[in-house]
Structure formats: structure tokens, C-alpha cells
Amino acid sequence: MQLNGARILLECLKEQGVDTIFGYPGGTILNVYDELYKMGDEIHHVLTAHEQGACHAADGYARSTGRVGVCFATSGPGATNLVTGIATAYLDSSPIVAITCNVSTGLIGKDSFQEVDITGVTMPITKCNFLVRSVNNLADTVREAFAIARSGRPGPVLIDIAKDVTAQMGEYTPMARKNHGKSGHLGALMQRYDFKPPEPDGDDIRLLADMLRQSEKPFIICGGGVVRSRAHEIFSAFAHRVDAPVALTVMGAGALSGTDPLVTGMIGMHGSQASNIAVDECDLLLAIGCRFSDRVALKTDTFAQHAKIVQIDIDRSEINKNVQTDHHIVGDAGRVLELLMELVPEMHHDAWKAEVFSHPRETIYDEHPGCLTPGQILGAIVSAAPKDSIVSTDVGQHQMWAIQHFHFDYPGQLLTSGGFGTMGFGLGAAIGAQTAFPNKRVLHITGDGSFRMNCNELSTVQYYGLPIITVIFDNRTLGMVRQWQTLIYGGRFSQTTLDRAPDFVRLAEAYGLNGFRASSLEEFETVFQQALASPRGSVIDCLIDIDEKVRPMVGGGSHITDFMLN
Amino acid sequence: MNPTNRHTLAVLVDNESGVLSRVARLFSGKGYNIESLAVGTTDNPAISRITIEVIADDQQLNLLCNQLRKLICVHSVKALKPEHAIRRELMLIKVSSGDSVQRNEIIQIANIFRASIIDVSKASITLAVIGDETKTEAIQNLLTEFGILELVRTGMVALERGQYTIDEQTKMKGEFDYGKNVLRETFFE
Numbered sequence: 001m002q003l004n005g006a007r008i009l010l011e012c013l014k015e016q017g018v019d020t021i022f023g024y025p026g027g028t029i030l031n032v033y034d035e036l037y038k039m040g041d042e043i044h045h046v047l048t049a050h051e052q053g054a055c056h057a058a059d060g061y062a063r064s065t066g067r068v069g070v071c072f073a074t075s076g077p078g079a080t081n082l083v084t085g086i087a088t089a090y091l092d093s094s095p096i097v098a099i100t101c102n103v104s105t106g107l108i109g110k111d112s113f114q115e116v117d118i119t120g121v122t123m124p125i126t127k128c129n130f131l132v133r134s135v136n137n138l139a140d141t142v143r144e145a146f147a148i149a150r151s152g153r154p155g156p157v158l159i160d161i162a163k164d165v166t167a168q169m170g171e172y173t174p175m176a177r178k179n180h181g182k183s184g185h186l187g188a189l190m191q192r193y194d195f196k197p198p199e200p201d202g203d204d205i206r207l208l209a210d211m212l213r214q215s216e217k218p219f220i221i222c223g224g225g226v227v228r229s230r231a232h233e234i235f236s237a238f239a240h241r242v243d244a245p246v247a248l249t250v251m252g253a254g255a256l257s258g259t260d261p262l263v264t265g266m267i268g269m270h271g272s273q274a275s276n277i278a279v280d281e282c283d284l285l286l287a288i289g290c291r292f293s294d295r296v297a298l299k300t301d302t303f304a305q306h307a308k309i310v311q312i313d314i315d316r317s318e319i320n321k322n323v324q325t326d327h328h329i330v331g332d333a334g335r336v337l338e339l340l341m342e343l344v345p346e347m348h349h350d351a352w353k354a355e356v357f358s359h360p361r362e363t364i365y366d367e368h369p370g371c372l373t374p375g376q377i378l379g380a381i382v383s384a385a386p387k388d389s390i391v392s393t394d395v396g397q398h399q400m401w402a403i404q405h406f407h408f409d410y411p412g413q414l415l416t417s418g419g420f421g422t423m424g425f426g427l428g429a430a431i432g433a434q435t436a437f438p439n440k441r442v443l444h445i446t447g448d449g450s451f452r453m454n455c456n457e458l459s460t461v462q463y464y465g466l467p468i469i470t471v472i473f474d475n476r477t478l479g480m481v482r483q484w485q486t487l488i489y490g491g492r493f494s495q496t497t498l499d500r501a502p503d504f505v506r507l508a509e510a511y512g513l514n515g516f517r518a519s520s521l522e523e524f525e526t527v528f529q530q531a532l533a534s535p536r537g538s539v540i541d542c543l544i545d546i547d548e549k550v551r552p553m554v555g556g557g558s559h560i561t562d563f564m565l566n
Numbered sequence: 567m568n569p570t571n572r573h574t575l576a577v578l579v580d581n582e583s584g585v586l587s588r589v590a591r592l593f594s595g596k597g598y599n600i601e602s603l604a605v606g607t608t609d610n611p612a613i614s615r616i617t618i619e620v621i622a623d624d625q626q627l628n629l630l631c632n633q634l635r636k637l638i639c640v641h642s643v644k645a646l647k648p649e650h651a652i653r654r655e656l657m658l659i660k661v662s663s664g665d666s667v668q669r670n671e672i673i674q675i676a677n678i679f680r681a682s683i684i685d686v687s688k689a690s691i692t693l694a695v696i697g698d699e700t701k702t703e704a705i706q707n708l709l710t711e712f713g714i715l716e717l718v719r720t721g722m723v724a725l726e727r728g729q730y731t732i733d734e735q736t737k738m739k740g741e742f743d744y745g746k747n748v749l750r751e752t753f754f755e
Contacts, residue, residue: 123588124595128638131584148638152746192641201737316742317632320625330741 001173005135006035006166009099010043012142015177018070020061020435022046022054026074027114029101031166033072046435046464048428049456051078055085056428056454057435058096062089064390064412064433066230068149069096075103076114079160080121084422086156087125091419092251093228095154097145098122104164105133118160127155133162135170140184143175147186153315154228200331200339207327208310209343211284217352218244219282219307221267221296224251224418225289225314227411231334232256235288238337243347245356247275249290250403250418258407262353265361268296268560270400270550274361276560279304281355288312289333292322293419294556300324302559312336363404363551374398374473376521377542378405381443381471384528389441390415390433394426394450397479400550402445424453427470431457434466441532444470448498449478458511461537469531470539472504475546483549487564508539519543571621572601574651574724576732577634578641581607581614585639589616592633598622604655604721613641615732617723635742642739644732646724653724657702658684660692662713672712679705690715698722 003011009032013021021043025033036045048054051073058069073082079100089096103112119129128148130141138161145157175183181190212218220242226235232255239246239262246256247267256263265272267279279285285307290296292311297303300323308326311319312333319328329336365375378401391406392415393399399416408414415433417425430444451472461468473479478496485493508515514534516527524542531538553565579585586605593600602619622630627645634643646653663669669691676683676693679701685692695705702719726732 119584120587123591127636189638201740315636316738317629317636319632321629321632324625 001171002169003172004031004035004166005138005161005168005170006031008135008138008170008172009142009161009166010035010039011172011174012139013043013070015143015175015180016068016146017177018043018068020044020046021070021072022048022057022061022432023072024048024051024054024074024078025072026078028075028103028163029072029078029166031163032099032101044435046431046460048431048460050454051081052085052424053428053431053454053457053460055082055096055098056088056422056425057432058098059085059089059094059425060392060415060429060432061436062094062096062432063092063415063429065436066412067095068146069094069432071096071098073098073100074114075101075118075163076116078114079116079118082158083121083125085428086122086158088417088420088422088425089156090125090127092417093154093224094156095149096156097149098156098158100158100160101166102131102160102162105162106164108162118158122158125156126158129158129160131160131162132165135165135168138165138170139172139175140186143180143184144186144189147180153225200329200336202339204327204329205336205339206343208329209340211308211310211327212242212286212344212347215284216349217281217283218242218349219278219285219356220244220246221249221279221285221287221290222246222252222255223249223288223290225312226252226255226333228289229314229333230411231332231337232411234334234337234341236260238341238344241341241344241346243349243353244286245274245278245353247271247279249296250416252290253403253414254408254411257409263361264356266400266403269298269554269556270404270552271296271554271560272361272363273359273552273563273566274356276552276554276563277359278356280306280559280561282307285309286312288337289314291318294322297323297560298554299557299559365551368545370520372518372520372524372542372544374401374544374548375405377471377473377518377524377544378402380521380525380528382406384525384532385443386441388413389443390430390437391443391445392416392426392430392433393444394446394453395421395423396447396450397475397483397548397550398445398447398450398473401473423450426450427454427457427461427468430468430470431460431464431466434468435464442466442468444468446470446472447479448472448474448476448504451504452498455507458508458513458537458539462512465535466537467535468537469528470537472539472541473544474504474541475544475548477546479546479548480550482546483553486547486549487553488555504539504541512536514538516540517543571623573620573622573627574646574648574653574722575618575620575631575634576642576644576646576724577616577618578608578732579614579616580639580641581612582639585614586616588637588639589618589634592637593618593620593630596630596633598626598630602655602719602721604723606723617721619722632742636746638746642732644726644734646726650727651724652727653698653722654696655698655702655722656720657695657706658692658718659695659706659709659714660685660690660716661709662689662715663691664689668712672709675705675708681705
């Protein structure tokens with residue numbers, strides 16, 4: 001049937017099962033918004049305060065559901081406002097499709113109003129991107145974009161559509177998703193040998209099974225790959241079969257329940273002593289879906305120095321990128337573990353576990369009388385909030401505290417910017433998750449520095465009636481940077497003190513939300529109950545000491561057991 | 567320049583706009599300089615072949631190949647070992663030739679190097695030389711004293727010796743398919 005480009009785009013989104021879009025309209029994307037208007041309630045559009053918020057929301061939606069998140073933006077500044085959000089998704093392998101409209105084909109390249117070469121800008125931070133110059137390629141491109149975003153190692157894809165393409169009439173043939181791989185450019189890709197998924201090599205699996213059998217001190221690092229492939233069930237079965245302690249990276253949170261007796265906690269710069277000492281002493285390190293980032297493998301040449309290192313990753317380019325491995329298997333975490341389970345017998349490593357767990361897996365923070373501490377706040381949240389609450393964070397001290405205190409039970413429960421470290425990610429991500437799961441409790445844990453970056457999204461929280469609870473760890477400083485300045489820069493607090501407006505309680509009230517302040521545990525417990533009971537979103541400003549620190553800490557580039565703070 | 571660290575990469579890509587910039591920016595983004603670059607279509611007009619020379623150690627080369635293979639527009643990547651590769655580039659060199667003595671000397675040099683003379687004027691002579699860098703550099707050095715007016719190289723192109731081709735199946739080639747985009751048939755359901 002003949003439809004205009006804008007309608008074809010929306011029909012293609014429906015083919016993908018997209019029911020929610022986060023976005024912000026503008027001049028060049030008007031045709032698309034006009035068709036969206038005509039479609040009524042078929043697709044729920046969430047209008048954010050800023051395109052960056054829309055992109056983080058699409059990302060939060062994708063991370064929490066495992067489906068592809070979609071965001072819309074107009075050309076020029078609308079498109080460039082997505083950039084931080086796209087990079088955040090790229091570094092954490094989150095599947096989003098960002099759709100921007102550019103100026104009309106005749107105006108491209110003429111420095112037209114609100115024109116930017118967004119495909120050029122986003123080349124390094126997308127799996128692939130497209131500029132659509134003809135309505136005849138539109139449906140094909142959208143289908144390919146979704147397939148690429150969610151397949152293999154997931155990631156963001158951007159489609160830039162010239163404005164006149166959205167108005168042109170073109171032939172649209174509805175196609176069920178199962179047939180997408182049989183037509184068009186995507187069909188051609190499917191025919192290419194390099195797109196056919198090979199099975200993990202049988203000899204590689206057997207070799208790993210032998211290595212596991214010979215190991216007396218096996219240790220597992222579970223990364224974001226297990227979360228992305230939703231391989232948590234088989235991972236849990238495997239870890240217990242091998243009876244090896246498991247460290248969870250920030251991105252791996254939820255792959256194995258945080259309360260599981262095998263879990264040693266986080267690993268790396270703020271890793272637990274149990275994790276960091278275990279990786280230093282193990283004789284076999286099995287890293288699954290983990291890319292050995294510089295926040296995990298702080299000093300690559302002494303990392304797991306007594307161990308044979310085995311890496312399992314879906315992305316061939318991650319093998320030997322940061323840490324030289326002794327053996328590797330390229331494949332989907334779930335599939336590799338499935339094959340491995342057939343060859344690995346029930347094992348017992350009681351002596352090794354006893355050794356590992358003789359070191360603390362959790363940090364016990366000091367309590368200061370008469371002062372609200374991060375540990376108190378998080379303890380109160382964990383005991384009062386539903387166990388399946390989704391937690392989004394921003395970046396900094398509060399992020400590490402939150403990950404240390406929450407024991408995540410399932411993949412997609414923690415939404416955090418691990419790789420890119422994007423301050424301001426949390427509120428957008430929380431909006432995405434709350435939109436996807438209206439009946440779940442969504443908690444946004446943030447700091448005063450991060451919150452100030454994208455707090456404009458409180459208007460989105462208010463307008464859509466999202467009962468998100470934002471908890472601000474308000475130390476009136478950029479806490480993590482101050483921690484470094486304290487420990488490494490001789491206490492010279494250059495430009496990190498944030499003793500300034502706004503009053504977060506009044507800010508929340510100005511947005512029509514509940515604003516609370518807590519400066520003691522009793523106050524916090526009371527207001528948190530009020531926030532839980534309220535149908536409206538809430539902001540709780542928690543006043544904590546300016547010199548609270550994240551412990552343990554190992555300096556960047558240091559050996560993993562050289563704790564600067566215990 | 568350590569010649570053992572200079573590697574030749576052959577890359578098959580879609581013959582589409584934007585593909586060269588995707589490939590080239592990957593090198594700069596990862597911190598490598600492209601020493602030589604040549605692009606042209608293959609026997610299949612939909613596919614172009616890019617030959618890139620880059621200075622990197624073996625591990626860095628491996629990482630670069632793997633990163634290249636992740637690009638959707640890239641079909642195949644092969645690092646050609648110097649001992650198994652035939653490498654050639656075309657150099658055009660315009661030399662000033664003030665008098666007939668000079669011109670004769672230049673023609674003699676051209677004959678020795680099997681360079682062809684493609685243009686002659688009263689004051690200049692233009693040669694085309696095909697070879698690897700040892701040959702092109704040697705003739706360039708000899709011609710310097712006459713005064714080089716202009717010089718251009720196409721960049722190195724290379725093929726593997728013997729019956730092997732860039733599409734030869736290896737275990738590593740099989741592995742990188744995973745890292746790209748595993749478009750399973752079942753995925754669309």
C-alpha cells in the first residue's frame with residue numbers, strides 16, 4: 001500500500017513490537033509526529049524534558065526489559081543531545097534504536113538551519129548507523145537497524161531520515177518480523193557467511209572442561225554479557241556445579257543473586273576484599289561476558305597473576321584486548337555454558353571457598369552518632385522497599401554504595417552507567433524502567449552533583465504520574481572526585497564543592513512532586529514510608545557528611561590487592 | 567621504521583558511500599596512523615577492496631583486525647604476511663630535464679628500473695614505476711639530483727601468493743562471526 005515515509009516508519013516500529021517511544025519533536029521530525037498524532041494510542045510516546053533524557057529513558061527501558069528501546073529527536077541540536085545517551089548505551093552494550101530526522105535531501109550539506117551530520121558524529125558510538133535518503137529504503141533500513149541493535153553483542157543503532165523522505169509516498173508491504181531476514185538488505189546480510197552463527201568450538205569447550213577439572217582454586221568473574229543474554233539461570237546452575245566463588249562486575253549485577261553464598265561481591269577499584277584477593281590467588285580465572293575494563297583489571301600485567309585466564313565473550317574483538325588470556329571461547333554466554341554443563345561434573349572446593357570467604361565480601365561502614373550515613377540510608381531502603389524494586393543510579397560514590405548494599409536478584413534490576421560513567425543517566429533510565437514496568441517500584445539513587453545534571457526530567461516524572469523515588473545522597477560535593485582529591489591530591493578540593501542552589505525539596509515541590517529532607521535515620525525511615533505510600537514521585541534529599549568515602553579502594557593502575565582504603 | 571612492524575591489511579567492504587570513512591576512522595580512533603591506503607572495486611562491483619598499511623605489533627594488529635571485522639560494511643579482513651604477499655604500488659614521478667644529456671640519463675635510469683615514460687616536454691619527463699617500496703624509493707633517490715617536480719603514489723595494493731584468497735575459512739574467521747552480529751534465523755520470531 002502507498003504510505004508516506006513517516007507512516008512507513010511507524011508501521012515498521014509496530015512490526016518490531018514497539019509500543020513505547022521516548023522523544024522530543026522539532027522542525028524536521030514534524031511529519032513523523034503528525035502521523036503519531038493520527039495513530040492515536042497505538043504507540044505510547046513519552047515526551048521528555050530534553051533529548052538526552054529521552055535517550056537515557058530508551059536505554060533504561062532496554063536494560064530493564066531486554067527489548068530494544070526507541071527514542072526520537074529532531075535534527076541538529078536535537079540529534080547531538082542524544083550523543084551522550086548513545087555513547088552510554090554503546091559502552092554498556094544496550095540495544096537502542098535512535099531515530100532522528102535531518103533536513104531535506106536538497107538542503108543536506110549546505111549548513112542549513114539545524115543541520116548536523118549526525119551519522120558522522122555517531123559513527124564511533126553506534127554499532128551501525130544509516131542516513132535514509134529515499135523512501136524506498138526506509139522500511140528495509142528500519143528492519144535492519146533493529147536486527148543489528150539486538151543481535152550478537154547488542155548496542156545502539158541510529159537512523160537519520162531526511163525530512164522530505166518522511167513526506168514522500170512509498171510502497172509499504174507489511175511484513176511479520178520472522179520474515180525480515182528473508183528480504184532486502186537484511187536478507188543479503190543473512191546470506192553472507194560472516195553473519196551465520198557458528199557453534200562454539202567443541203574442542204575449546206572440552207579444553208575448558210579439562211581446565212576446570214584440574215583446577216583447585218577456580219574463580220569466576222561474571223560480567224554484563226550474562227545479563228545481556230539473560231543467561232542468569234544457567235549461569236547460576238553452572239557456578240554451583242563448579243562450586244567456584246563468583247565476583248560480579250557492576251554490569252554483571254543481578255546475573256547471580258547478590259545473596260548467593262558463592263558471591264564475593266564487586267571486583268576491581270571498589271571491589272570487596274574477598275573478590276580482589278580471590279582473583280589474585282586463584283589458579284583458574286573464568287571471565288564470562290566481561291571485558292576486563294580498567295576499573296576491573298586495574299593493572300593488567302599482574303591481574304590474576306597465578307591463574308590461567310579463560311575468557312568467554314560473544315565479541316571476538318574483546319578477546320585479548322585488555323588482558324592476555326590462556327584460553328578463550330567466542331560465543332553467547334548462555335550457549336557456551338549449556339555446552340559446558342554437559343561436560344563438567346559436580347565439583348567441591350570447600351577449602352578454597354573457606355579461604356576466599358575468610359576475607360570480607362561486604363564493607364562494614366562506620367556509623368557516626370547523630371549523623372545520617374549512606375549505609376543507614378541504603379539499609380533502610382533495602383528493608384522497606386519491595387525486593388524486586390528496580391534501582392537506577394547515576395555515577396559516583398552513591399553508585400558504588402548502592403551496588404554494595406543492594407543484593408540484586410535478577411538481570412535488569414540495576415540500571416547504571418558502568419562503562420561510560422554518565423552522570424545524569426539515572427533519572428532518564430528510571431523513567432524508561434517505570435514506563436516499562438508501571439507496577440514495579442523504581443528507585444533512583446543519585447548524588448547531588450549527578451542529580452543537578454538532568455533534574456529537568458522531574459517534569460516528565462510529574463506529567464506521566466510516575467511514582468519514582470529519587471534518593472539524593474547530598475554531601476554538597478562531587479564526592480568521588482573529592483575522595484580522589486583527599487587521597488591522591490593532598491586535600492586540594494579544586495572545584496568540587498557544591499554548596500549552592502537549588503533547594504532540592506523546594507525544587508521537587510516546584511515540579512509538583514513530594515519533596516522530603518532527611519538528616520537522621522529516623523527522619524529517613526519516616527519520609528521513605530511516605531514516599532512509598534504516595535502515588536506521586538518523590539525526591540528525598542539526604543544530608544550526609546561531606547567526607548564519607550567508598551571503601552575499599554584500589555588506585556587506578558595499582559595491583560588489585562594494594563588497597564588504598566580497607 | 568621497523569619493517570617487521572609494518573603490516574598489510576586487505577579488507578573487503580561494501581562499495582557504498584561512507585564506508586571508507588568508517589574504516590579510516592577506526593584507525594585514528596584506536597590511535598594508529600594509516601601509512602598507505604588504496605581503494606578500488608573488485609571483480610564484484612558491489613564490493614571494494616581496501617589495502618591498508620599500518621605500523622603495529624602483532625597483538626595490536628590482531629585487535630585492529632577484530633575491530634574492523636565488527637563493522638557491518640566489512641566482509642573480510644586479512645593481515646597479509648610480508649613473506650606471502652605480493653605488494654605493488656604505482657608511482658608517477660615528474661622530473662625536470664633541462665637538456666638532452668639529462669633527458670638521456672633519466673631515460674637510462676627508467677630503462678634499468680623498467681619504468682615507463684608516459685610524458686615528455688621540453689623541460690620535464692614523467693615516469694611511471696610499479697613496484698614495492700624498495701624499487702620506488704631507489705628510483706626516487708636516483709632522480710632526486712635532476713629535480714623532482716611532482717610525485718604521487720597510489721598506495722600499496724597486495725595479494726597473497728598461491729591459491730589462498732582473502733575468503734579462506736579459518737577458525738578465527740569463524741569466531742569473529744560471533745562478534746559481529748549473530749543474525750539467527752530464530753531471532754526474528
